[in-house]
Amino acid sequence: MNKEILRMTQSSIGRKWIVAVTGVLMIGFVVVHMTGNLQMFAGTPDKINGYAHLLKSYPLVLWSFRLGLLATAALHIWGTISLARENRVAKPVGYAVAGRKSRLQVTLTSVTMVISGSILLGFIIFHLLHFTAQMVDRSYASMETVVGGVTMPDVYRMVVTGFSKPWISLFYVVAMALLFSHLRHGAASVWQTFGLRDRNSAQLIEMGSWILAAVLFFGFSSIPLAVLFGVLKL
């Protein structure tokens, strides 16, 4: 059994499956993450603060989830790097004249997957340092609020304070644009890797992944933009 799994993880298709499965898991995560974030618009800071407090009140669940997500991301990155490196070796010389993009189905989002993915990794590290480790702005650690008699971190205040700086908001929006680009191709590709894409479903899959990517872009970006334009304030 182990030998077969090992052989699959070394094959081209096996690694594509790994990248696709981990990609789907991370898409699931960002959808939940965005839904949670949108509680910023609930009208009262208590809503998102209570939600954040709830998540943090089960440390075992939280940390299992975090480690699982870390392993998922690591597998996704390992898979893509190993595949992309082989791809570069497999095409040592290109054509002197580039064929028409329309004929060769070249799309900007599909040829920039490694770039958009790498910048997103950088963004995720910054994002974790920003709100999770709270190392970008040390004052977050002292932001607290009381909801229903319970003292808890004031997430709402951290978010509004953080996004009041235009360069931080801009960086978040640009990163979400890259997430759009990455998922526009990635979310459509998983159907092909899972063997579920055919002539009849192709258009629906392409459109669906575009919509998913756009919803995530607008959902996530709405928060820094709302802070910048004064819709969300302290």
Add this chain to the structure above:
Amino acid sequence: MKLHLRVWRQASRQSEGSFVTYEADGLTPNMSFLEMLDVVNDRLTKEGQEPIAFEHDCREGICGSCAMAINGEPHGPNAGATTCQVYLRSFQDGQTLTVEPWRAKAFPVIKDLVADRSAFDRIIQSGGFVSVGTGQATDANAIPIGKGIAEKAFDAAHCIGCGACVAACRNSSAMLFVAAKVSHLGLLPQGQTERKQRVQKMVAAMDAEGFGNCSNQYACEAVCPKQISVEMIARMNRDYASAVVDQI
């Protein structure tokens, strides 16, 4: 009609190649691309120069020999056509055309426009066959096959192994070729005996030949002279996973 050609000339596998410019004159729009090369080669031969080496055989779009990229597009500008089926009326009088061999590590150039595509043969050897009982030939239609399955298998069987999919792919992936062969045999009842081993062996052979990996951009489907659908790749991805799961 007149064309300016920039043709890749390379004396041997080891030597370095370069582009050489030729003027092709006295052409007619109804000549095929290969006939145009014949005209140029005739002149080169008469002038005592080495003619341009290129592969050709049937010249009717079914053998898959005439492998070359015209202006960076495998088999030239037309959908669903091999180079031999591309006619000069597809180009403008006086146009400059850059003609190159397939570019892929797994398809090393042997001479001029000829690339060594024997990697495909080795992939076929690894699993592109079916087991049959020897002895008296059975009746051709002894095994009933549903219309839908027969059509789908035939769609895959159209593959002529020309290598345009690899040539067009940014990653030089051979997935469309291998998927066409795996699906062609895997769909038919005669191919069921080796179905699970076939997909694993052919994928392993493909990986060993140094082809790249599919990144789902489907240039292969766009240039395939037989218009084989990337559905075949989806099918192979599924088949491969189920073959692995079966062994666990």
